[in-house]
Amino acid sequence: MIIDTHCHIYNSEMENAEGIIKEAAKNDIGLILNGTDPLSNKEVLELSHRYENAYAALGYFYSFADEITDEDISLLDEQLNNENVVAVGEIGIDYYHTKDNKDKQKELFEKMLNLAEKHSLPVIVHSRKSTQDTFDILKKHDVVGSLHAYPGSAEMAHEFIKLGFYIGIGGPVTYDKNKKIKKVLEKVDINHMLVETDSPYLAPQEKRGEKNNPLNLKYIIRKLAEELDMSEDDVIKITGENAKRLFKI
Template identity: 75%
Template sequence: MIIDTHCHIYSSEMENAEQIIKEAAENDICVILNGTDPLSNREILELVGKYENVYGALGYFHTFADEVTEEDISLLDSQLENDKIVAVGEIGLDYYHTRDNKDKQKQLFEKMLTLAQKHGLPAIVHSRKSMQDTYDILKTYNVSGSMHCYQGSAEMAREFIKLGFYMGIGGPVTNTNNKKTRKMLREIDMGHMLVETDSPYLTPQEKRGETNTPLNIKYVIRKIAEELDMEENEVVEITTKNAKDLFKF
């Protein structure tokens, strides 16, 4: 079994979501769907109840920071009780797209981490142009998790690992010019890595121009194996164990 630890395969993101989920199951791929707002969280709850190979992470993304209400937080709090919800995510900070609401982003991130801590769930964290703030907030919570599509340095990765976080490796690792991530791969033990696709986004270089799906996880695995001089089945075995250890299923 391969575990795609981060994707957005639901109707509000793509028309043929359920067909893609079925194709993943046929290829022995388990997916963790990540929510970003009340609509996607609701869609995920429906899908985890319908498909054996689907687990969920529910959360409110930085794009929801300006409109989130206490009622929204209470709703999420209750939704996290579902047995097939294995994380709080996708959550985090993004100063690349939006810089003028940093304080609200931080406040929402902290509320999400408080829920993760309350429910004993890991967090799936997005951090873009905000690595130091992300780290400074995470170190104040007793929460483990995944650094989604990690693009930082090996040095910073080691600091997140000390907090109990794994590095999520996705399609960008296949990009010819992405030397930084491949260097990080070579310097961080495989025991701290997860594989993901972020479908329908971040399509691997081999399928550039196409909509990404969990089936493309094979290209991520192949690149990791190539960089680390490992067999692909070794990468699958280790990252699957890592995902099961973190998400507890």
């Protein structure tokens, strides 16, 4: 099974979400659906119970740092007891879109990490223009997980790996201008990588301008195989085993 370790396939984000999940199942693709707020978390949980190839990751995204209440935290705490939940995510910090609420972003991130520790769950982390702060916060917590759409250097990737993190590889690996991720691939072993789509975002080069979906994993896998000089079957096998090990699925 190919495992898309990060996607947003639910009705509040994508049209025909259930049809996409069914199509993924036909193509032997497992999905870790990432919620970002109370509504999407609820949708993710429902879908994870309805479809065998869908797993739930629940969390509160940085963009809701000014809105999340104590009641919302308590609700998430309760939801994380659900047996279909395999991770806390999508969570993290992002200084690209806004720097005005850095402290609130970091505070929410810490709360999410505390819940992950409490429930012994891995985390799925978003970090943009915030690599050092993300690292400094993560190393204070006893958590492992994945770094979604990894944006940092190869050197920092190794530091995150030492903490128990995997490097998420998605559509940007297929972009000709993305030299940074190519350098990461040169220096990071595939045993520390996961594949993902971030559907409906970050479509690979072959589908630029379209809404992304899990079937586009084939382009990511093809590019990884090319860059790492290995077979596509081996990329699928190793990244799939990495995902199963991390998320216990």
